[in-house]
Amino acid sequence: MFSFALQVKNELARSPFTKRCCSLAEIKAFMQVNGSLEIGKNSRRILIPTEYASVARRLFILLKHVFKVTPGVLTCRKNRLQKKNSFLIQVSRKDDVSQILKELDFFPACRKTGATEFEVNRRPKGLKDVCCRRAYLRGVFLAGGSLTNPEREYHMEMVVPYESYAKEIARLLRFFGLEIRYFQRKGDFVLYLKGGEKIGDFLRIIAAHNGLLNFENIRVVKGVRNQINRLVNCETANLTKTIFASQDQIQNIRLIQETIGLENIPSSLREVAQLRLCYPEATLKELGDLAEPSLSKSSINHRFRRLNDLAGKIKKPEQGNLPH
Ligand SMILES: [Zn+2]
Structure with missing residues (x-):
């Protein structure tokens, strides 16, 4: 047996x-x-x-x-x-x-x-x-x-x-x-x-090395339900973070669109703005992959910061000149 x-x-x-x-x-x-x-x-x-x-x-x-x-x-x-x-x-x-x-x-x-x-x-x-x-x-x-x-x-x-x-x-x-x-x-x-x-x-x-290995495998399988729960929580948290950030970005992009017009901002910023409007749930990395040529997460991040600054200036125009 x-x-x-x-x-x-x-x-x-x-x-x-x-x-x-x-x-x-x-x-x-x-x-x-x-x-x-x-x-x-x-x-x-x-x-x-x-x-x-x-x-x-x-x-x-x-x-x-x-x-x-x-x-x-x-x-x-x-x-x-x-x-x-x-x-x-x-x-x-x-x-x-x-x-x-x-x-x-x-x-x-x-x-x-x-x-x-x-x-x-x-x-x-x-x-x-x-x-x-x-x-x-x-x-x-x-x-x-x-x-x-x-x-x-x-x-x-x-x-x-x-x-x-x-x-x-x-x-x-x-x-x-x-x-x-x-x-x-x-x-x-x-x-x-x-x-x-x-x-x-x-x-x-x-x-008993193999026995230990099998034993640990079984322990992992038994513990896996907890781990999956933890992973799911973790991913939900990240997704929520992405969505919140994305909502802010979209608001700013809309503001720029309605005031300056997307056609009047630098093409590098226009590209990420348009990508964000098309893909509201995408992470920065995913947006970077969608760009042509593809961009790193940090350069996407940098461009969003510039878009946010721009929107900030539209909200408070007295703080500076609008870039063209
Ligand atoms: Zn001995």
Whole structure:
């Protein structure tokens, strides 16, 4: 099923693998958010489930790439009614499991607990570099994030199993200048963001560039009604201004016509006077384009000023001689 979250996850799942430090951070996020370590009598398995094929593929490549292991990928149908598959990435070779736990600094935590199945290390450690922080947050989103279709609502959440993770993720996001809150829901902790701007910032932090672009497009479309209203108001205002100016100009031209006669004023002034009478609603620029040869807005403006001066002198003839 198409969804905005799927679109963003697919994009993130295709993002390039860069440095080893970042790949480790991303795997760490997957294991902490969704992973579990299953301990049998003579075996240990790392299990990481995901609903997304693209995410399963990325995790497979990451593990292979970073640890040189070949994980198993199991497909499982949640129940008979549900058509959607989910995927289970598993690492079961003893040496592979030990290597991964050790490199991700999960080993000490695993030793302490004697449970048959338990979560991996509760505390995200390290992540000193900005690149790794981004990669870690990307992993958290890929593993436990969801995003409501922005056409409906601006809502993003990431579900993590422990409050300590939620706190740590909030701390990491604060580093990027983003405040995120969380609440408890059925034993999980849900970090959530509301509002277009914040979600846009988050997508920028985890470098979901196309997702961000689409998201911003939708925001623009949603906001476009307001913008159109603003534009319409703005144009009306300009038009009103033009019409008021034009009415004054026409009055002055009529006065000149009735007193001196348009044929008796300089041809440069006569031309714009006649144009104005023909096109009362035209802007100065439009009149300039209509003139032959065409004239700049400022020279049209200059000629109207001269016409207005002329009309002013007709109204108060004692102030000077009429030009010819
Ligand atoms: Zn890094």
